[in-house]
Amino acid sequence: MSIAMPIDPENDPRNWSEDFEHENGKYYCRCCKCEELFIGYKRRVICKICFNQKTWMQEMFGEKYFGLYLLVLFIVSLIYCFS
Numbered sequence: 001m002s003i004a005m006p007i008d009p010e011n012d013p014r015n016w017s018e019d020f021e022h023e024n025g026k027y028y029c030r031c032c033k034c035e036e037l038f039i040g041y042k043r044r045v046i047c048k049i050c051f052n053q054k055t056w057m058q059e060m061f062g063e064k065y066f067g068l069y070l071l072v073l074f075i076v077s078l079i080y081c082f083s
């Protein structure tokens with residue numbers, strides 16, 4: 001028989017644990033994206049999980065080709081400028 005550990009709110013992956021040592025770094029905030037509570041600096045508006053989620057552009061082109069995509073975008077805009 002094992003005893004379940006109580007849920008430690010400070011170990012939530014949504015938290016910004018690097019903020020804890022700072023003044024005002026242990027505030028309960030509500031994420032603007034997933035609307036869950038997380039602990040972090042009082043001015044943070046997004047939890048760590050949502051922050052680390054890929055954007056639609058990264059999903060589309062993959063991180064590998066994202067630089068290439070930006071380069072193509074840059075060249076296309078140059079062509080527009082000089083035509």
Ligand SMILES: [Zn+2]
Pocket residue numbers: 031032033034035036046047048049050051
């Ligand atoms: Zn969130």
